[in-house]
Amino acid sequence: MTLSIFGVNIRVPMFCSLIIWAALWEVVGQSGASFIIPPLSAIFARIVEIVPTASFADALWITGKAFLLGNLIAVVFGVPLGVVMGRSVIADRIFLPWVNLFLSAPLTALVPVIMVIFGLGETTIVMTVVLFAVWIIVLDARAGVRSISPSLVEMAQVFGASRWQAFSKVYVLAALPEILSGVRLGMIRAVKGVVIGQLLVSIIGFGHLFELYSSRFLMEHFWALLFVLFAFAFTLNEVLAWLERKVDYYAAARH
Amino acid sequence: MTATRAQAVSQAPRAIVEVEGVAKVYPGGTEALNHITLDFPEGQLTTLLGPSGCGKTTLLKIIAGLIPATAGEVRVDGRRVTGPGPERAFVFQDFALMPWATVLRNVAFGLELRGVARSEREAIAEKYIGQVGLKGFEKAYPHELSGGMRQRVGLARALTVNAKVLLMDEPFSAVDEQTRRKFQEDLLALVAQERKTFIFVTHSIEEAVYVSDRIVLLSRRPSRVSQIVEPDIPRGDDPEDIRRDPVYIDTVEEIWQGLKKYLD
Numbered sequence: 001m002t003l004s005i006f007g008v009n010i011r012v013p014m015f016c017s018l019i020i021w022a023a024l025w026e027v028v029g030q031s032g033a034s035f036i037i038p039p040l041s042a043i044f045a046r047i048v049e050i051v052p053t054a055s056f057a058d059a060l061w062i063t064g065k066a067f068l069l070g071n072l073i074a075v076v077f078g079v080p081l082g083v084v085m086g087r088s089v090i091a092d093r094i095f096l097p098w099v100n101l102f103l104s105a106p107l108t109a110l111v112p113v114i115m116v117i118f119g120l121g122e123t124t125i126v127m128t129v130v131l132f133a134v135w136i137i138v139l140d141a142r143a144g145v146r147s148i149s150p151s152l153v154e155m156a157q158v159f160g161a162s163r164w165q166a167f168s169k170v171y172v173l174a175a176l177p178e179i180l181s182g183v184r185l186g187m188i189r190a191v192k193g194v195v196i197g198q199l200l201v202s203i204i205g206f207g208h209l210f211e212l213y214s215s216r217f218l219m220e221h222f223w224a225l226l227f228v229l230f231a232f233a234f235t236l237n238e239v240l241a242w243l244e245r246k247v248d249y250y251a252a253a254r255h
Numbered sequence: 256m257t258a259t260r261a262q263a264v265s266q267a268p269r270a271i272v273e274v275e276g277v278a279k280v281y282p283g284g285t286e287a288l289n290h291i292t293l294d295f296p297e298g299q300l301t302t303l304l305g306p307s308g309c310g311k312t313t314l315l316k317i318i319a320g321l322i323p324a325t326a327g328e329v330r331v332d333g334r335r336v337t338g339p340g341p342e343r344a345f346v347f348q349d350f351a352l353m354p355w356a357t358v359l360r361n362v363a364f365g366l367e368l369r370g371v372a373r374s375e376r377e378a379i380a381e382k383y384i385g386q387v388g389l390k391g392f393e394k395a396y397p398h399e400l401s402g403g404m405r406q407r408v409g410l411a412r413a414l415t416v417n418a419k420v421l422l423m424d425e426p427f428s429a430v431d432e433q434t435r436r437k438f439q440e441d442l443l444a445l446v447a448q449e450r451k452t453f454i455f456v457t458h459s460i461e462e463a464v465y466v467s468d469r470i471v472l473l474s475r476r477p478s479r480v481s482q483i484v485e486p487d488i489p490r491g492d493d494p495e496d497i498r499r500d501p502v503y504i505d506t507v508e509e510i511w512q513g514l515k516k517y518l519d
Contacts, residue, residue, distance in 0.1 A: 151351040154321050157338075158345040159365040159416065169368075173355050247355075 038220045046224035055209065062205040066122055067194045070129025074186055078134045079179055082141025083171050092142070099142075103135040107193070111200050122204065125197040132193030133186035140182025144175025177247050184240035191233045270294035271452050272318060272420060276327035278477075279313055287313045289477035290327065295420075300446050300453040302463040304510070305473030305481075306517045311456045312348075312424055314478070318454065319345050319422050331420060341369070344418035348425045350405045352397040358384060358408050359393040365416035376415075383411040388441070403434035410445075420452045427462065439465050440494040447490075460514070464488075464506045465497060472510065475517045482513055 022040055029039030050056050085092045085099075111128050118124040152174055156166040172179070198207025206225065213222040272295035279288040287310035295301050303311040316322045318329050320339040329336040331343060344365070352361050359377060360367070362384055366376035384393055387407040397405055406426055413421055427435045443466060446453055457463050463470050464486050472482040486506040488497055497503055 149349065149351070151347045151349050152353070154316075155345070155347060155351040156368075157321060158319055158343070159368050159412075160339060160341060161368050165368055170353065173353065176355070 035217065036219055038223065042220050043223045043227065046220040047227060050221060050224050051228065059205045059209050062122065062125075063194055063198065066125040066197075066205070067129055067190060070126045070193065071133055071183075071187055071190050073126070074130045074133035074137055074190070075183060077130075078137030078182070078186070079141045079172070080167075082138040082143075082179075082182070083145050083167060083175065085138070086142040086145025086175070087171065095138075096142075099135050099138050102131075103139060107131055108196050108200075111197055114197075115201065120201050120203060124201055125194060125205065128197030129190045129193040132196075133190040136189060137179075137182040137186040140178045140185070141175060144178025144182075145171055147178065148174040177244065180240070180244045180247060184237065184244060187236055187240060188233065191229070191236070195229065268296040268298055271297040271332060272454065273330040274314070274318065274327070275330070277314070277317060277324045277329060278326040279310065279317065279322070280325045286477035288317075288324075289479050291473075291478065291480055292327075293471060293480055295452060295454055296469070297419075297452050298450050299468040300442075300455055300466055301469045301471060302455045302457060302467040303471050303473060304457060304460065304463045304514075305478065306475055306514065307458055309473045309475055309517075310478040311458075311473055314473075315422050315424050315454060315456050318420075319343055321345075341416065342418050343420045343422060344413035344416050346406070346409050346413045346421065346423040346426045348428055350397070350402075350409045350429070352405055352408055352412075354397050356396075357393065358389060358395050358397070358400070361397065361408055362411045362415055365412060369416075380411070380415050383414045384408075386414070386445075387411045401434075403430045403438065406430055406438070414449070418451070420454065423453065423455045425456050425458065428457070428459075435462075442466050443490065443494055460507050460510050464503055464510065470510065472513055484510060 025037070025040045028034075029037050029042070081095065085095055110131060111124075114127045114131065115124050118127055148171060152170060153166075156170045161170065195206065198205045199210060201207055202211045206229065209225055210222065213219075213225065274291055274293040274295075277288055277291045278286075280286050291314060303314060305311050313322065317324045318331075318336065320329075320336050320343070331340065353364070356364070359380055363371075363376040363380035366379060371379075381393060384390060387410050389404060389407050389411065392400065392404065397408065400408070406429070410426070413423075427438050430438060439462060442453075446466075455463075455466065467486060470484040470486065471480055472484065473479070474481040484506060486502065488500050488502045488506070490497065
């Protein structure tokens with residue numbers, strides 16, 4: 001971004017706009033216009049205060065566990081399903097409508113159903129994460145397998161690969177760029193899943209904290225928690241995007 | 256010339272690959288091959304040559320067992336082909352290398368699939384990597400190599416499994432002209448050295464005449480065998496001599512006259 005001040009062009013880094021927004025927030029907060037918007041400085045003070053507490057560590061542990069476990073299940077289940085759908089027309093016809101349906105469905109509405117089946121506990125949170133993450137993983141793995149060059153498939157056949165060998169040694173690796181981007185998108189959805197799950201169950205993890213803070217009008221605490229979650233989701237995305245770029249040469253070398 | 260041909264007939268090598276009445280009709284009704292009957296003599300390089308889209312590659316892939324024939328059968332070593340088999344190896348037009356694997360692992364892949372122990376298969380692979388002139392590139396990845404070098408990897412992979420029949424689908428068409436010539440020379444050396452049967456698909460008349468013992472001309476779709484040419488070019492020590500040999504030039508011309516009618 002280039003700004004022109006008094007005829008002088010100055011290159012301004014993109015994050016400067018964040019500083020302006022932060023200053024604006026601080027002014028509104030200090031003016032006491034609304035109790036919903038506490039001053040930003042107070043929120044950051046709260047972050048420093050909340051993060052080392054036991055209840056935060058507890059919530060983080062529960063959330064982290066549910067998040068990782070849910071993602072693991074989604075990957076272990078989603079990648080093979082996507083690969084099979086990419087290779088088999090029959091499997092594709094059977095599963096694709098459902099995958100597309102769930103991909104676009106308002107999944108939040110299904111969380112109460114999961115709650116009925118699995119009860120008000122951690123299992124529900126894990127299943128919510130799976131529900132949010134798995135569909136995009138399936139769809140991307142499928143797309144990845146479908147874009148494998150036909151000659152690589154023939155190569156596996158000609159050199160005598162069994163079905164399992166072709167799957168594990170060729171298809172999964174050839175589709176890895178798409179699979180990874182599916183996992184990244186799945187994880188971002190999983191963040192939603194874990195938060196929505198916990199908010200609806202609202203007796204464990206961050207959901208419990210959110211419930212606690214908002215019911216007692218502790219808006220500084222509330223915002224502090226939200227900022228931490230935002231930062232977490234953002235960092236996760238960046239790390240996975242970086243990982244994806246590392247295998248980018250695959251896709252380039254593929255055609 | 257007549258004398259050498261007569262001699263060749265008297266010592267006619269047995270047919271290792273027999274194609275009998277093979278036809279291929281693609282779903283949708285496109286007729287690619289029209290009852291082709293053809294023998295491939297052992298230890299020779301036979302080229303399938305014809306206009307683009309004439310079904311050369313289709314025939315090669317049927318021999319490889321990659322696609323089923325609509326009618327007729329292919330026999331390799333007397334056994335009917337029902338799918339790919341260890342006595343046949345394939346060199347792909349677009350190399351078909353695994354971009355995530357090193358040259359060494361790519362070359363050893365056929366043996367890896369057969370469950371050969373790592374040290375053993377890598378020793379064999381290293382030998383063939385050296386033979387195709389890629390010594391020192393064992394740890395390189397395909398994207399770090401030029402097109403020509405990638406095809407050498409593809410060739411080494413096909414050699415490593417020690418198949419009797421090497422099927423090559425326009426292996427040099429994705430390679431630039433200079434590299435191509437070098438490749439053709441190396442292929443001649445390889446044929447002389449390896450005593451394998453090569454079935455080679457190309458659309459280049461010069462290439463076919465340069466490398467082949469026997470050239471099968473296919474007609475336009477639905478393909479039939481229109482002519483079989485056996486270029487009788489002395490293969491001396493200097494591979495460059497071949498391109499200046501009058502027989503080479505005449506054979507190229509003869510084939511060109513034969514194929515010309517399929518254009519337009």
